[in-house]
Amino acid sequence: MIYDCAIIGGGPAGLNAALVLGRARRSVALIDNNRPRNAVTHASHGFITRDGVTPAEFRRVAHEELQHYPSVDHLPFEVVSVSQEQGGFEIEDLGGVRVQARRLILATGLKEIFPEIEGLRPLYGKSLFNCPYCDGWELRDQPLAIVSEYPSVFHTARLLLNWSKDLLVCTHGQASLTDEQRQQLESKGIVVIEQPVAAFLGQNGRLEHIRFADGTIVARTGGFVAPKLVQSSTLGEQLGCEITELGGIRTDDKGQASVSGVYAAGDASYFAPSQLIFAAADGSRIGMNVNMDLTEEDFNN
Template sequence: MIVDCAILGGGPAGLNAALVLGRAKRSVMVFDDNRPRNAVTQETHGFLTRDGIKPHEFRALAHQEISRYPSVNMQPVRVIGLRRADNAFEITTEKGDRFFAQTVLLATGLKEILPTIAGLPDYYGKSLFSCPYCDGWELRDQPLVIISERPQTFHLVKAVWNWSHDLLVCTNGHQVLTKEQHDLLRQKGIEVVEDRITALLGKQGQLERVVFATQGERERRGGFVASQLLQASPFTEELGCQLNAMGGIITDPLGRTNIPGVYAAGDTLLAVPHQLIIAAAGGSSAAAGVNADLTEREFL
């Protein structure tokens, strides 16, 4: 059997696409190994009607709603292979099962590489976060740290400054700020420490202190971390999808990539800000793209 669409990834992008395609009477398989990027967080913010919901509750509600549409089939398994085979795409799972689909929607999200700092994972998602639009409100007006070894450090500082002016910028031994940026930060009263961080200290995920190799320690109540973002799965390369300078998949407004029959949505596009509601909206648009293209073929 060849389904109309195989959706790889069951986060908000993939699940919203499944909902729209199910409602369009399309046969769909959603493959998901349930390792979303936001699994470390306690609450999800900024999704109208769901502000503050736990990530796993959001998914459970989505599955409940999608279960009303019988043509959508959930496959809780990791996909390890994806290739074009004649007029269809062949999907191979880690269990060794093979499935075929007319179209494929890549909604596999991103993986992030955090700076290598002792203790950081204990605080990430609890008092250290990645995006001020997601978690800035909870940290507003607190003494915050920004940990970034990356070229976008200055941009992140400016973004976070909206939520708190009491900022400490830590580059963990890296030099990622220009002299002009240093001067501007000094004028704003923002301290920059370029020394290596040797420890993050606190209790139960609540950051309290940042300890440096040679420059003592500072008290902080949370903050933001810039991580390296990579595609969570390698299919973009395998299929030959065109990528932007950040490594995000390039699509048209209906999620079409440069490869006919291959669509993409959500964080895989690496468009900012990365948010559930934006990923879900992208999934919805891409589903319309898939359905429109299939209808076009069938109508002829």
């Protein structure tokens, strides 16, 4: 069987693309290794009618809804290679199973690389997060910390003033702030510490203190840690897709990559803030564009 479209990645972008294509009566292979980036997240926010939903529940409901569309097959595969063949693409999984499709949507998303700081992992997703829009409300009016090695820390600090006035900015040993930026933050009562963070201290998922390399210990109850975001898959590069300076797959206004027949949805193209609602919306948009692409091909043939 040759599917109309194969979607690699079962996050919100891939799921919504599958829904749109299934409702358009297209045959779809939704290929997912079931290792979502937000697996440690207790709740996702900012998606109207789904505010506070757990990632696991979101995926469960999505798969339940997709079962209403018999042309959508969920394949729990670990993709190892993708190649462009005459008339489409061939996808191979770890066990040697091959899937063929006329069009390909890469919805493989991003992965986070966090600084190696003692105590971070047990607290992440409980009292330490990376997105103020996703979790700022839950930490409102608490003594918070921002840990970031990147110049964007200045923007994040200003943004977080919407949720708390008790802020500590930690640049983790990096010169991420200009003198002017530091002065502006301090004029708003924001404390800046440029010492490397040695450890996050807490228990039962709750942050209590931050210890710095010079031995200083500061009490905090929550905060945000900026990860480095990189593509979770090299399949786009493997196919020869052009990559942006940010590491995403470069696409046109229809979401199509530089390789004909390949589309990128959600975080795979670094198109917008990394939020569930943005990714789902982009999946819907890409699904419609793929259906139109197939429709034109079928009509002309």
